[in-house]
Amino acid sequence: MSLKENFEKYLLSNLINVESFHPYFNEALNYMLKAGGKRFRPLLLLNVVKAYEPLLLKNSxxxxxxxxxxxxxxxxxxxxxxxxxxxxxxxxxxxxxxxxETTAILVGDALNTHSFYLISTAPLSSDVKTKLSYELSYNGGIYGMVLGQAIDCYFENKILDIEKLKFLHIHKTAKLIAASLKMGAIICEKDEDFQNRLYNFGIDLGLLFQIQDDLIDSLEDEKSAGKTTSNDTNKNSFVNLLGVDGAYNEAEKLALKLENELNSFDKNLKESLENLLTEYIFRHRKFMNK
Incomplete structure (x- = not known):
């Protein structure tokens, strides 16, 4: 089985089950996890571990x-x-x-806190788990994703310039992607310079990912995208600021930069990440028939 298939099997075998007389809370806790998804972020982490410490894959x-x-x-x-x-x-x-709505809020709260329970009980050293908890909380919380979401919501119907737009999406989207790569390097106990190199690569990857999502929202229908589209008309998206062609050009610049960086990685890491990333790095090209 592929790494994604193995992880999917692990995830579906370790869904949340709490003793309760609530009629559907357990079902609701697992509903969106069972709905599938790209599993892009966990696969970034696992592919880094696969490149350097494959014996630690199961523990990861x-x-x-x-x-x-x-x-x-x-x-x-x-x-x-x-x-x-x-x-x-x-x-x-x-x-x-x-x-x-109440159930959705509580399930979100539960998944957030349970993620740190999973780290705390993982079969890894306490020192490594402390570093992992720090990275996930830093990049997923007020210094990352939550701040980005707050800015995104507050500045609806207010146009931001390109630097503020990038700040928004670096925090809302890119930092968790960057953290996923860095956390893989932490598990492998790679040095800080390498961890930071992977993190910076992840920031560019996350920005590209966001621009591509903006193109999807603008150009795909709900059936193709698997989610509500044409939903960003009041938001600060790259398509709204730069237009479709401008957003495509931004995506292409980032894609070429990422391709060069990927090619500069050592053989093990390049081979491990290549299959996963090639699918995403150039996915914007399908929108422009190029």
């Missing part, structure tokens, strides 16, 4: 799951009526549409 699955749990919480809250008010996610009804 809980950390990869923690990243996916945190990411999934952010999607559930992002879809809420007070934020994007989306109806569709991963081809399924969003959680507040499937159940109710």
């Amino acid at each position: 699955y809980p950390i990869a799951a923690a990243i996916e749990f945190l990411h999934t919480y952010s999607l559930i809250h992002d879809d809420l009526p007070s934020m994007d008010n989306a109806d569709l996610r991963r081809g399924y009804k969003t959680l507040h549409k499937k159940y109710d």
Whole structure:
């Protein structure tokens, strides 16, 4: 089985189950995890571990799951009526549409906190787990994703310049992607310079990922995208600021930069990341028939 298939099997075998007389809370906790997804962030971590310490792959699955749990919480809250008010996610009804808004808020809270439970109970050294908790909380919290979301929501219907737009999306999207790569290097106990090199690569990758998502929102229908689209008309997106051609050009510049950096990695890391990243680095090209 592929790394993605193995991780998917692990994730579905380790869903949350709490003793309770609530009629559907356990079902709701796992609803969006079972809905699938690219598993992009956990696979970044696992591919770094595969490159350098393949014997630690099994021990790293809980950390990869923690990243996916945190990411999934952010999607559930992002879809809420007070934020994007989306109806569709991963081809399924969003959680507040499937159940109710209260359930969606509580499930998001639960997945957020449970991600740190998964790190704390993983079969890794205490020192490594402390560093992993720091990276996930720093990049997923007020210094990263939460700050980005706050800026995104506050500045709806207010146009930001390109530098502020990048600041927004570096925090909202890119930092968790960058942290996923860095956390893989932490598990392998690579030196700080290398960790930071991977992190910076991840920031560029996350920005590219966001520009491509903006193109998807603008150019794809809901069925193709598997989520609510044409939902960014009031938001600060790269397409809204630069137009479709401008957003494509920004994506292409980042893609070529990332391709060069990927080619500069050592053989093990390049081979491990190449199959995963090649699919995403140039996915914007399909929108422009190029």
